[in-house]
Amino acid sequence: MNQSGSTEQEKYELFMNRIKAGEKIEADDWMPEEYRKVLIKLISMHGISEIMGALPEKEWVPKAPSLKRKLGIMAKVQDEMGHGQLLLRVTEDLMKPLGRTREDIMNDLFTGDLKFHNVFHMEAPTWGDAGLIGWLVDGAAIITQTNMLGASYGPYARALKRICAEEVFHAQHGEAIIMALAEGTEEQKAMVQDAVNRWWEPLLMFFGPGDAKALGTSKQDITAKYGIRTKSNEELRQDFFTKYVPRILSLGLTIPDSTMHYSKEAEQWIYQQPDWAEFKKIVQNKGPKSQERLRLRKLSYENNEWVRKALSPAIDAG
Ligand SMILES: [Fe+2]
Numbered sequence: 001m002n003q004s005g006s007t008e009q010e011k012y013e014l015f016m017n018r019i020k021a022g023e024k025i026e027a028d029d030w031m032p033e034e035y036r037k038v039l040i041k042l043i044s045m046h047g048i049s050e051i052m053g054a055l056p057e058k059e060w061v062p063k064a065p066s067l068k069r070k071l072g073i074m075a076k077v078q079d080e081m082g083h084g085q086l087l088l089r090v091t092e093d094l095m096k097p098l099g100r101t102r103e104d105i106m107n108d109l110f111t112g113d114l115k116f117h118n119v120f121h122m123e124a125p126t127w128g129d130a131g132l133i134g135w136l137v138d139g140a141a142i143i144t145q146t147n148m149l150g151a152s153y154g155p156y157a158r159a160l161k162r163i164c165a166e167e168v169f170h171a172q173h174g175e176a177i178i179m180a181l182a183e184g185t186e187e188q189k190a191m192v193q194d195a196v197n198r199w200w201e202p203l204l205m206f207f208g209p210g211d212a213k214a215l216g217t218s219k220q221d222i223t224a225k226y227g228i229r230t231k232s233n234e235e236l237r238q239d240f241f242t243k244y245v246p247r248i249l250s251l252g253l254t255i256p257d258s259t260m261h262y263s264k265e266a267e268q269w270i271y272q273q274p275d276w277a278e279f280k281k282i283v284q285n286k287g288p289k290s291q292e293r294l295r296l297r298k299l300s301y302e303n304n305e306w307v308r309k310a311l312s313p314a315i316d317a318g
């Protein structure tokens with residue numbers, strides 16, 4: 001028995017009953033360590049990916065083909081940084097009882113302990129890539145994030161509501177770029193096709209391995225148990241195909257997978273699996289742009305140290 005009079009087991013049961021009843025868990029509520037840990041891992045990875053994701057797009061701000069496109073992509077980059085800040089704040093509250101801080105999140109990124117999404121380790125060499133990131137990477141993010149809008153952890157669910165609303169604008173912005181290119185010159189059409197070919201595998205990888213258990217991770221089961229998300233990686237990937245394969249084809253583009261088709265018998269899309277060994281390598285910061293983007297992040301973190309110091313209440317106090 002502890003001071004409040006209930007055993008850990010009673011607290012756990014009460015907590016699980018709240019989850020089953022669809023109640024929202026708040027930052028100061030009692031929660032099992034496993035729940036706290038899986039949330040920290042999930043939300044810190046999501047938050048840092050928003051920030052790392054702004055980097056490939058930021059590269060295109062000075063090179064955007066018109067003022068209108070420049071303003072569009074600038075606003076998107078700004079939104080993504082905002083999403084990152086919002087999510088890192090949510091993570092910070094969860095980490096507080098463990099004595100860990102926001103600084104630790106950044107350091108974990110630099111040491112490689114905190115991973116960011118595979119797609120943001122990739123190159124974005126053309127304007128077609130910039131459009132495709134908005135259209136399909138943000139499109140994929142909308143699919144995974146809307147699946148968690150009903151997440152049991154209140155602060156995350158509320159942050160996602162705002163984020164998803166903005167992601168819809170990002171996807172429309174990307175779609176507008178892609179549609180203009182797909183209706184353009186032969187060179188522009190080829191540029192989009194090239195981007196689709198380059199991004200197809202990373203997009204499949206975005207949802208994570210289908211058989212997580214075989215790969216030794218049970219995160220999917222834990223998030224389902226605690227009502228954080230409802231669909232599996234494979235279900236989300238299938239949702240992505242259902243939404244986007246017809247759209248890609250309707251623009252006269254092809255998918256770089258000759259086996260891709262919808263099987264009525266199996267009631268699912270049949271496709272070529274991406275190279276999951278390569279996926280593991282990429283998320284371990286061994287992707288084409290991993291080191292360069294980490295260096296850039298580290299540099300801006302160091303350059304902005306004076307701002308953090310100026311804002312820190314600890315400095316005022318002493
Ligand atoms: Fe975002």
Ligand SMILES: [Fe+2]
Pocket residue numbers: 080138166167170
């Ligand atoms: Fe976005």
